Amino acid sequence: xxxxxxxxxxxxxxxxxxxxxxxxxxxxxxxxxxxxxxxxxxxxxxxxxxxxxxxxxxxxxxxxxxxxxxxxxxxxxxxxxxxxxxxxxxxxxxxxxxxxxxxxxxxxxxxxxxxxxxxx
Amino acid sequence: xxxxxxxxxxxxxxxxxxxxxxxxxxxxxxxxxxxxxxxxxxxxxxxxxxxxxxxxxxxxxxxxxxxxxxxxxxxxxxxxxxxxxxxxxxxxxxxxxxxxxxxxxxxxxxxxxxxxxxxxxxxxxxxxxxxxxxxxxxxxxxxxxxxxxxxxxxxxxxxxxxxxxxxxxxxxxxxxxxxxxxxxxxxxxxxxxxxxxxxxxxxxxxxxxxxxxxxxxxxxxxxxxxxxxxxxxxxxxxxxxxxxxxxxxxxxxxxxxxxxxxxxxxxxxxxxxxxxxxxxxxxxxxxxxxxxxxxxxxxxxxxxxxxxxxxxxxxxxxxxxxxxxxxxxxxxxxxxxxxxxxxxxxxxxxxxxxxxxxxxxxxxxxxxxxxxxxxxxxxxxxxxxxxxxxxxxxxxxxxxxxxxxxxxxxxxxxxxxxxxxxxxxxxxxxxxxxxxxxxxxxxxxxxxxxxxxxxxxxxxxxxxxxxxxxxxxxxxxxxxxxxxxxxxxxxxxxxxxxx
Numbered sequence: 001x002x003x004x005x006x007x008x009x010x011x012x013x014x015x016x017x018x019x020x021x022x023x024x025x026x027x028x029x030x031x032x033x034x035x036x037x038x039x040x041x042x043x044x045x046x047x048x049x050x051x052x053x054x055x056x057x058x059x060x061x062x063x064x065x066x067x068x069x070x071x072x073x074x075x076x077x078x079x080x081x082x083x084x085x086x087x088x089x090x091x092x093x094x095x096x097x098x099x100x101x102x103x104x105x106x107x108x109x110x111x112x113x114x115x116x117x118x119x120x
Numbered sequence: 121x122x123x124x125x126x127x128x129x130x131x132x133x134x135x136x137x138x139x140x141x142x143x144x145x146x147x148x149x150x151x152x153x154x155x156x157x158x159x160x161x162x163x164x165x166x167x168x169x170x171x172x173x174x175x176x177x178x179x180x181x182x183x184x185x186x187x188x189x190x191x192x193x194x195x196x197x198x199x200x201x202x203x204x205x206x207x208x209x210x211x212x213x214x215x216x217x218x219x220x221x222x223x224x225x226x227x228x229x230x231x232x233x234x235x236x237x238x239x240x241x242x243x244x245x246x247x248x249x250x251x252x253x254x255x256x257x258x259x260x261x262x263x264x265x266x267x268x269x270x271x272x273x274x275x276x277x278x279x280x281x282x283x284x285x286x287x288x289x290x291x292x293x294x295x296x297x298x299x300x301x302x303x304x305x306x307x308x309x310x311x312x313x314x315x316x317x318x319x320x321x322x323x324x325x326x327x328x329x330x331x332x333x334x335x336x337x338x339x340x341x342x343x344x345x346x347x348x349x350x351x352x353x354x355x356x357x358x359x360x361x362x363x364x365x366x367x368x369x370x371x372x373x374x375x376x377x378x379x380x381x382x383x384x385x386x387x388x389x390x391x392x393x394x395x396x397x398x399x400x401x402x403x404x405x406x407x408x409x410x411x412x413x414x415x416x417x418x419x420x421x422x423x424x425x426x427x428x429x430x431x432x433x434x435x436x437x438x439x440x441x442x443x444x445x446x447x448x449x450x451x452x453x454x455x456x457x458x459x460x461x462x463x464x465x466x467x468x469x470x471x472x473x474x475x476x477x478x479x480x481x482x483x484x485x486x487x488x489x490x491x492x493x494x495x496x497x498x499x500x501x502x503x504x505x506x507x508x509x510x511x512x513x514x515x516x517x518x519x520x521x522x523x524x525x526x527x528x529x530x531x532x533x534x535x536x537x538x539x540x541x542x543x544x545x546x547x548x549x550x551x552x553x554x555x556x557x558x559x560x561x562x563x564x565x566x567x568x569x570x571x572x573x574x575x576x577x578x579x580x581x582x583x584x585x586x587x588x589x590x591x592x593x594x595x596x597x598x599x600x601x602x603x604x605x606x607x608x609x610x611x612x613x614x615x616x617x618x619x
Binding site: 107 | 145152
């Protein structure tokens with residue numbers, strides 16, 4: 001298949017994903033009537049009246065949890081291809097993967113000792 | 121089992137990287153289990169660096185070929201720069217001895233990040249594939265971002281790290297876009313395959329290929345602080361802890377220029393007539409902006425930052441003079457980088473001895489006035505470094521400029537060299553202003569200097585290097601001929617491999 005044809009589906013997806021929201025929002029904002037009320041402009045809270053504003057200080061614990069999750073999740077993702085080809089890669093691949101996991105295990109020990117796994 | 125058993129030759133070639141990795145992990149754990157990194161830990165840090173240098177010396181005579189499926193090559197070019205960045209890291213460790221305690225930074229993680237960054241640089245200078253270059257740059261940079269932020273309670277340090285990280289992320293994005301375009305056009309990211317594809321498909325004038333070169337220039341230009349990608353340098357250099365500033369100014373620049381030279385030498389030389397004008401312009405604006413803005417700086421760390429921008433401009437002249445016929449320009453660049461590393465390490469060692477807390481860090485002119493008269497050795501060292509940075513004979517700085525400029529003149533870039541010489545003359549003002557303040561102005565109270573043993577060692581070795589690498593004959597101690605010989609043997613392979 002010529003190169004252009006192989007990637008044509010990607011191009012179509014890209015064009016449509018830009019064009020459709022643009023069209024929907026654009027036509028709605030251009031052709032729709034403009035009658036703003038307070039009720040229409042408040043953020044949606046499943047029918048409950050919003051109390052106060054959302055600008056409050058977050059505890060950095062949430063960020064820390066997200067960061068740790070990201071790192072170890074990416075580590076797991078790296079393990080998947082190795083797991084699929086486990087037999088083919090043999091002992092050499094096993095030792096390589098063990099080294100990789102040990103390095104990240106040391107990272108886990110570091111995080112543990114530093115107290116980043118404590119929620120309170 | 122279809123996979124190769126472990127090849128001891130490959131392991132030996134990877135030894136510097138592996139030792140640095142092991143050291144990084146060891147000190148990461150040390151940082152988790154100890155409260156303060158005392159002299160005991162610091163001595164092990166120095167030992168690890170010496171082990172790496174021993175491996176480099178051992179590998180110098182090993183025959184080099186692409187390893188790891190063509191991702192890396194540990195030839196003399198990369199060994200040269202491996203030794204250089206390890207020496208810079210060692211200098212940083214020595215400079216930071218009292219500094220860390222003074223500013224509450226004395227933890228094992230400091231050395232861990234230093235090792236990881238050095239490892240990234242070793243990967244970067246050994247890279248034979250654009251992905252390896254990216255890996256090396258990112259590993260080097262992420263560790264440096266943490267190091268820049270190491271003064272956790274200091275506002276300037278945090279600001280510097282944030283600026284460096286955000287702008288660095290953008291710049292590496294440009295670099296990656298260039299890499300992806302090269303992959304699209306040539307079908308590979310390996311330097312050898314790219315060079316072969318350019319020769320076979322005649323891509324030397326291909327617009328996509330040239331666009332890729334420009335984007336890669338943007339990414340690498342950021343790393344070496346070339347104008348107009350230099351905006352981060354003054355703030356980051358000023359905010360970072362001074363030993364880390366010296367590490368950035370010497371090792372990061374050296375490693376980035378190594379990748380720059382190898383990439384351009386191996387892949388882009390056929391398109392040289394297309395990009396030499398760009399490098400010409402980049403060199404001129406980099407030198408000029410660096411020198412002109414340095415004239416008005418009061419803070420000495422900021423002045424040194426702009427000076428490092430100017431020196432990157434001089435090195436870019438070497439890049440513009442790269443030639444397929446001879447190694448003069450590349451050899452000159454390598455020599456310049458070595459000399460620049462010693463000058464800068466020494467200058468920043470002295471600056472870290474006088475730095476204090478506060479917004480100005482005690483680094484403006486009244487803060488070091490009369491230093492030369494009170495502490496003669498320190499004053500003499502700083503004067504030598506300032507003269508060398510300005511390029512005054514018989515210091516090594518003059519010879520470094522001489523080799524690069526003569527290579528450029530031989531390539532026909534006479535106008536560029538004239539501008540460079542004028543810029544060097546211009547730079548005399550702000551370098552000598554420091555010397556004037558040290559020797560011809562006085563303070564009521566003597567300058568409080570904390571020049572501990574580590575700083576003195578760095579100052580002494582840098583002073584000797586700056587004075588010896590110019591006129592010093594090669595004998596027991598390597599002189600300029602030895603260093604140039606090392607650069608030439610390093611480049612013989614690089615030039616032969618790609619083209």
